[in-house]
Amino acid sequence: MESVKAQSYDVHIDELAQAALNQHIAKNDYSKIFVLVDTNTKKYCLPAFEKKFEESIDSIFEIEPGEENKHIQTCLQVWEQLSNFDGDRKSLLINLGGGVLTDLGGFVASTFKRGIDFINIPTTLLSMVDASIGGKTGVDLGSLKNQIGVINQPQMVLIFPEFLKTLDPRQIKSGYAEMLKHGLIKDREYWDDLRHGNIFEAASSIQKSIAIKNDVVLQDPTEKGLRKILNFGHTLGHAIESYCLENYDKKTLLHGEAIAIGMIMEGFLSHKLTGLSKLCLNEIKETFLQYFEKVDFDDNDMDAILKLLKYDKKNSHGNINFVLLQSIGVAVTDIKVPEDLFVEAFSYYKE
Incomplete structure (x- = not known):
């Protein structure tokens, strides 16, 4: 299926997504490759992703799922993990999850060391059709939606429709x-x-x-x-x-x-x-x-x-x-x- 050309990156779908990911990693000399997941995507999506990924992952960071965890305290947790595992400006963060995770992960990457590369792999229908485009990143301020954030573009967005099989009907709707x-x-x-x-x-x-x-x-x-x-x-x-x-x-x-x-x-x-x-x-x-x-x-x-x-x-x-x-x-x-x-x-x- 044909890729979509966004502002400074491409959105690749299905087979093209896997090829694009591995080509990108091969031509970029990343010092560290980190993957951010939540407890759901770690269980249901990470194993399938690891089979598609030809390089080794240095560390996997896990956060709690849901809008109630889309706040600066979760960012602090991930920033500290990036620092503790020797992340530097040549590191890559791969965000594997729904819109909450890609919004937060994009914000974390955009602000760590004043900005490192990140790739978004949305795993919900909502994040595939919405959060995958536009470069909006950020977190909530209390219960107020998306009050803190920046617009910053990922290196690419990868859509694997097979991840939709892991969702319940409420998430699809x-x-x-x-x-x-x-x-x-x-x-x-x-x-x-x-x-x-x-x-x-x-x-x-x-x-x-x-x-x-x-x-x-x-x-x-x-x-x-x-x-x-x-x-x-x-x-x-x-x-x-x-x-x-x-x-x-x-x-x-x-x-x-x-x-x-x-x-x-x-x-x-x-x-x-x-x-x-x-x-x-x-x-x-x-x-x-x-x-x-x-x-x-x-x-x-x-x-x-x-x-x-x-x-x-x-x-x-x-x-x-x-x-x-x-x-x-x-x-x-x-x-x-x-x-x-x-x-x-x-x-x-x-x-």
């Missing part, structure tokens, strides 16, 4: 939400293909999502304008995800589960503010509710979630900026939303 988002913001035909067929695990669909995101990032690598459209559903979605993470009486949501709610609500805002038709709005809601159970939010939950909006990364000059849809496949950025519409958006979701 979480990635599916991001794929549907790619259709909503950029490609109506892709949206229709995804929602009408069970093809979202196919390598061709993964490649399509990567290509859509990559096309946006190439035009706006530092998120000054167009790249903001990738945040559709994420303004409310991230606030919902953070709220559920910090409240023990709420079920912790996977990223895709939270942004699915965000896309329904921001679809409603799009209907009110930027011309999205009622027919398309209902189509969006019906599609996401087909795959994601409703989450119950009362008035206190809603108030707390809305207070978290002020921490969204797209905000500027005290304004909360939304990405909304004019139609399916056409997104617009920097839309200001009257506060009274937030209550209506929650009501629409709960109907």
